[in-house]
Amino acid sequence: ETVNKFVLSLLSLYRKPTINYYYISQCISYLLSPSPLNPKCNLNDSVVNSVNHVLFNLVLLEPDYDQPQTVKNHFEVLRCFDHMARQFSDQTIESLLHQCKNNQEKDRMKAVIILTHLTTSSQVFIDNYAAKFITILKVMTAMEQGLKMKKLLVKAIVGLVYRNCIIASEDFAMVEFIIKHCGYEGSINATKHEVIELHDTCKSSLILMCNTVTSIRAQLRNLLLTALTVDEFASSMATVCHCLTSLLQNNSEIIAEGQLEKDVELKYSPDLVFVRCLTNIVDPSEIEKNRHLLVFLEEYSGDVHKNLKNSWTVEIQRLLKFVDKSESKDHWHSMLLDLLVSAIEQVNSNKWVETIATLVSQQVLSKKQSP
Template sequence: EQGLRMKKLLVKAIVGLVYRNCITTPEDFTMVEFIIKHCGYEGPPNAQKYEISDLHDTCKSSLILMCNTVTSIRSQLRNLLLTALTVDEFTGSMATVSHCLTSLLQNNSDVIAGEPTEKELELKCSPDLVFVRCLTHIVDPDEQDRNKNLLVFLEEYSGDVHNNLKNSWTVEIQRLLKFVDKSESKEQWHGMLLDVLVSAIEQVNSNKWVEIIATLLSQQVLSKKQSP
């Protein structure tokens, strides 16, 4: 319990630093990674469930608050969160990360004075990998919260994956969202996800893109099989 309370205090301290504009360098942002990681922290076996839940809530609310209010580091947060979606270490936090990213993408129209434009920022994260990671982590129909957040994020992010997907994915993903809370069987749910993938392949209409996605999917499936 002492360790969990210390983690909560650290989270609050990091948020304080963010609001005082003390988080600026890539090294500083490892502190924000600490918050991201602990959104899905499992804790030691002897930890009280309510303590773990309290830590999760603190991390989630802190991250959401930062994304909604700290405009000066919006681009850095977006890159950090996109990268987090592609890293196994942060898989447990995907629901919160995707929720925050949706918020950031929806507010992207606000131009922040002095903030680097997207073109000036180095693109550190492959949109194709983000897409594949999301797709392979909405396969469990029982993970309703994560599925919903990842789907809503993918709808916002579709144009980044490929321009041709923007309109078609709105329809496809809205259809999936209607079934998220309906406890579909795995077979039905997987069938609908496959439809999204097939639709994407048809819309993009590029053999090279299909090869990239197929390779990434294979890597993700292999990685999931090897994980404990």
């Protein structure tokens, strides 16, 4: 009973602006942290709810590093949630999951921030609640419109990927949310700064996952290749190709399961990937995009056809040399045509030529019909 009263009195100190919140949070964190003398903090339900409520409201949506004390308190509060999740997991985590459905965007954002933190810090959360969080995130990725919230959702997905919580294909599809927002244009009300921030978060997250999470490389590779063939992800092609190049260069580390490969074959074909890339580098002014797509094509050439594995290098290197020179469209298109002619000569198959011709026609027609 004394502990309960003491915790409540500590919480009441937050109402006094003269006291540095960080020191109060430190005291609460110390009280909540298990020790040999105090293995479990015995708090009654109402006090647990009070602690969760007060701490929840102290979480910052965007820590301001020009105010180090508020930032220190923010992270100390998150540390308190670590202890609360360990000792009072049901009440604490269930209430946070419930807050993800709150009508107020700020409260939903705070809940996602805390749950993302618990994803990286709490084994209890991973073992017992990650699946529930994933279910909620699937809804949120479809519904949320705010750019700051989208950025938080990206971080949440990445955290779950790192903890190997997103493995099943129906869950892994959430990574599409990150891919799509690498080139997201934003609404009319969105500021340019917010859009760029979201792009940067998505790009860096995707690149980081490709380079560091070896357990999902096969799934990522297949998802990214599929994304190259879907118009919805067209604005993200540069980043997708950049990531794929990295994955292909580390191909020896990709252990692809046969069944997984078989499933994905239905979604994309290497020929379509090639044609999509070719028809998306027609504008010489899109320098960064063209560079990423060409470097990827050079790495991917062997997948398009075994005869192209080494033979494309000369043509692609020639194109890469001219990427930065802002060539005239005619000259650029002439070089792209040379690449295509070279491929036709190297593959030397009428059937392949027919397939490529059909795919090119389809792509050209779809571009003409698009608004």
